Every structure is written in C-alpha cells, then in structure tokens.
Amino acid sequence: MKSTVLLFAFVCSISFAFAQSISLDPNSLQLPRVANNPACAVADKGKLIYNTTQNKVLFCNGSVWVDPTSGGAGTSTNWINSGNNVILPNGKVGIGTGNDSPTATLDVNGNVRVRGNFPTKGSTLVSSDADGTLKWQKPYAFRIEGLEGEANMTVDKNQTVQLLFTFPAYNIGLMYSVNSGKFTAPVKGIYHISTHVASYRKGQSPGSGRAPHVRLIRGKRNGEVFNTYLQYSTFHLDTMDGSDLFGPAVHHTITGDFMLEPGDTVWVEVDAELWPQLIDGAKDQISFCGRLVLQIF
Structure with missing residues (x-):
C-alpha cells in the first residue's frame, strides 16, 4: 500500500x-x-x-x-x-x-546584380517610374566614315544628293544602315548627332561663289513621311583668281542635340546650288555620328 x-x-x-x-x-x-x-x-x-x-x-x-x-x-x-x-x-x-x-x-558591400526590366550589356540605370521601378537605357551610338571606296563624289549644280557613309568605326545597337545611309531612332529621347563634310567648288572662276549647303534631315515619324531640316551649314567664298582646278576646301561641321521619336530617321544631304561641287570621300574628311544621350520614358 x-x-x-x-x-x-x-x-x-x-x-x-x-x-x-x-x-x-x-x-x-x-x-x-x-x-x-x-x-x-x-x-x-x-x-x-x-x-x-x-x-x-x-x-x-x-x-x-x-x-x-x-x-x-x-x-x-x-x-x-x-x-x-x-x-x-x-x-x-x-x-x-x-x-x-x-x-x-x-x-x-560587393557587386550588385539587378534582374528584371531586361537590361542588356552596357545598359545604364537612368530613372524610375512613379512606383519606383527601375528604368534601363540601352546603349546606342554610331560613327560612320568615308564614302564608298573613299572616292570623291561630284554633285552637279542645282543638284541635291544624300551622302552614303560607308565605313563603320562603331555601330552600337546597329541602328545605322550602310545600305540606306540613315540612322533610325530606336526610342524616344535626346540624341547628339554630328556630321563633318569637306567640299570643293569645281571649275572655279574669279569672283565670289558659294560652297554647298550641308543639311541634317529628319524623316518618317510615327508612320508619317515628312522631311525636316534639323540643321544646315552654308558658306560664302571670295576667290582671287581661277588658277586652281578646285576652289579652296570648305569643312562643314554640324553638331547638336535633337529630340527624336521612335522610327525617326536622320541622314545627311548636300545641295550644290549654282556651282558643281566635289565632296571629299576620304575617311578622315567626311563622317556621320550620333548617340543616345537621354532616353525619355
């Protein structure tokens, strides 16, 4: 018990x-x-x-x-x-x-990897939307030099021709077409675009004359075809005699920042006006280049 x-x-x-x-x-x-x-x-x-x-x-x-x-x-x-x-x-x-x-x-402390929004190699983190979602800007840049075969090109009086730049120094994003000679804007944004052209007036005679107009042209925007001068250059030359086959070389440089919409195309053209002109086709005398500075979302 x-x-x-x-x-x-x-x-x-x-x-x-x-x-x-x-x-x-x-x-x-x-x-x-x-x-x-x-x-x-x-x-x-x-x-x-x-x-x-x-x-x-x-x-x-x-x-x-x-x-x-x-x-x-x-x-x-x-x-x-x-x-x-x-x-x-x-x-x-x-x-x-x-x-x-x-x-x-x-x-x-260390490397950071961000996924999403499909950034590509070389993209830059540029902004965010109202909800804080990150926005990436892809790289687009080109520089094309020289005419085909680096040969000089004659532009007859009262003739306007488009220049076809041939030798890519770089073409990041592949938005410049060697076949068409045009750059196509891939996204809405601010682009810095430049061109340099060396020209001579053929058959110079005593007196004064004019070098050609060199123009940056924009066309085809939002499905509508139109041409607009972005910027152009022209020079008035006073010559002393006609002993030279060609007049003095004129170096045209156009550079600036331009707002472009997706699908806008930009190219360079020359207007000879009243005298035949010779365009220097060498790579170190003629070029067309540009890059996306700021994408606008």
Missing part, C-alpha cells in the same frame, strides 16, 4: 512539472511564461519561452535568448541566415558587411 501511494505521488509530481513547462490543448501551444529570462546555456539551446515583460517569444541559441522576429538582440552580427549580413531593429539592412553595422537603409 505504501509503495502504491509513493508511485502515485511521483507520477503527479512529473505531471505537475510538465504542466509548468508546456501545455497543449486542441487549439494552441502554451509556452512557459516568465517575467525574467532564465539561464541560456548550451544545454538549453533550442528552448522556447514567452517573456511576459517584453511580450515576446524568445529562443535560446546556446548563449542568449533571441527574438526570432529581429534575428537577435540588435548587434551588428544579427542575421537570421548568415553571419555576413545584418538586419538591425531600426530597419537598416547590410549585405556582405560582416561585423560592420549598415549606415544606410540598404548597405551593400
């Missing part, structure tokens, strides 16, 4: 002790509720408690009680997954910062 009483008392004490540590019911799990955290040693690693003073669930990591929602007690080494990264209670995040606390909302 005495043994039975002792056994019953032992079972009740175990049940009571378990009830103080954890309890289960059909709808919840009740953790031990404490006002002050107990010891947290290696043997206690993995234990859970509910601190009624902090109103938080804490777990023992083998040395301290940790708030799982913040990853730690707020030191610079706190991170749920990796000791090289930091999340502080003030919301600042450090990636790859090691033991150094982040000094900005996002502090990254």
